[in-house]
Amino acid sequence: MKKWYLTSFFMLIIGVVIAVAGYFGGGRQAVDISNFPHVQAISQANSVAQHQQWQDTGSFKRLTVDVNHTDVVIKTGKHAQVDYKGNPNVKLKVTNDGETLSIKQVSKAKAQPRVQLKDATVWGQDRPTQSGKLIITVTKDQLAALRVNTHVTKPGDLEIWNVKVKQLTAVAHEAVLENVESETTKLTAADDITIDNPTFANTANVLSKHGDIDVSQIDPRSGYQATATAGDVELFNAEGENTTLTRNPTANTQLHFTAMTGDVSIRKGMTD
Numbered sequence: 001m002k003k004w005y006l007t008s009f010f011m012l013i014i015g016v017v018i019a020v021a022g023y024f025g026g027g028r029q030a031v032d033i034s035n036f037p038h039v040q041a042i043s044q045a046n047s048v049a050q051h052q053q054w055q056d057t058g059s060f061k062r063l064t065v066d067v068n069h070t071d072v073v074i075k076t077g078k079h080a081q082v083d084y085k086g087n088p089n090v091k092l093k094v095t096n097d098g099e100t101l102s103i104k105q106v107s108k109a110k111a112q113p114r115v116q117l118k119d120a121t122v123w124g125q126d127r128p129t130q131s132g133k134l135i136i137t138v139t140k141d142q143l144a145a146l147r148v149n150t151h152v153t154k155p156g157d158l159e160i161w162n163v164k165v166k167q168l169t170a171v172a173h174e175a176v177l178e179n180v181e182s183e184t185t186k187l188t189a190a191d192d193i194t195i196d197n198p199t200f201a202n203t204a205n206v207l208s209k210h211g212d213i214d215v216s217q218i219d220p221r222s223g224y225q226a227t228a229t230a231g232d233v234e235l236f237n238a239e240g241e242n243t244t245l246t247r248n249p250t251a252n253t254q255l256h257f258t259a260m261t262g263d264v265s266i267r268k269g270m271t272d
Contacts (some may be wrong), residue, residue, distance in 0.1 A: 054082040054094050060100065061144040063136070067092070068151040069103040070132040072172075075161040086132025103136070105251040136270035155190065158257060174211070192262070204255040212262035220268050225250035231263040 057080045065072055070090065082094055082103060091107040143165040152154030155173030164181040177198060185204040187193065191211035198204075198218055206213060212231070217238045222246040226235045235245040257264050 018232040023206040035199040047148075050084075050086070050088040050090075052084040052092060056080070057101055058080060058096045058098070060099060062100040063103075063143060063146050064100060065103045065134070065136065065148045065150075067103070067134060067149075067156060069156060070105065070134050070150065071157045071159075072148060072150055073133065073159045073161070074135055074146070074148070075165055076140050076163055077134070078139070079137065080139055081135075082191050083135040083137075084132060090132050090247045092134070102136070103123070116126070118239055126252065127145065140164070142166065146170075158189075200253060202253060202256055204257075206255075206257045208259045208262055210261050211259070212265045213259050213266075215257065215266045218268065219246065220253065222253040222255050224266065225256045226264045226266055228262070228264045229258070229260050231259055231261065232257075233264045235264075235266050238269060 094156040145167040146165045148170040157174040158172035181199040183201040227244040
């Protein structure tokens with residue numbers, strides 16, 4: 001019985017050491033317990049998801065979003081609204097000065113604690129314990145400017161649906177644009193970019209650093225420059241490899257699509 005109490009006390013001390021190391025290390029320290037043979041298993045409890053919502057955001061002409069480790073969805077609806085669900089460590093600051101609605105992340109998302117065992121290693125995820133999603137609803141009135149940064153190095157994906165905007169600037173891990181109307185567009189993503197049924201009035205510069213670009217249901221009368229530095233490129237009926245294809249170079253609307261390591265596919269319809 002005495003041996004049992006000693007073993008229990010010993011394991012309790014181990015647990016306290018791990019908890020303290022995880023707390024002061026922000027949950028990101030690698031804790032080595034390989035010298036403690038009594039530890040058989042590790043249970044990591046996820047934090048409870050949180051829900052933040054701002055229903056009455058007021059009127060605005062510009063929207064700026066700056067978050068990390070958070071997926072962002074921007075869509076059109078009857079009422080403007082900001083809705084966040086996910087990591088309880090994430091805190092957002094939402095302000096409106098009458099011209100610009102600003103959404104900025106003011107706290108960091110923490111990863112899971114990482115624990116190393118003698119015969120096996122359990123590593124915390126690179127992304128937060130719980131991924132967050134920020135859903136922003138705007139009215140159908142045209143925005144003057146939309147600027148989104150979900151940070152390539154602290155990845156978050158971006159989706160924009162049925163939004164009309166004069167100037168669109170975005171940086172994301174992956175990006176999806178569907179039924180988006182814009183006059184000028186600058187979009188950069190670390191990974192894949194998917195664009196369906198866009199209306200680009202003047203210029204568009206779309207860059208994927210490590211993924212593919214897929215564009216469908218787009219007007220073939222615009223001017224195009226499609227570049228795949230290390231991949232295949234398809235521009236309507238033309239195809240190439242590790243090259244740049246152009247079309248309608250004197251058109252008023254000029255659209256540039258560049259994939260640094262992936263493929264580029266631009267099609268008039270969904271399947272052609």
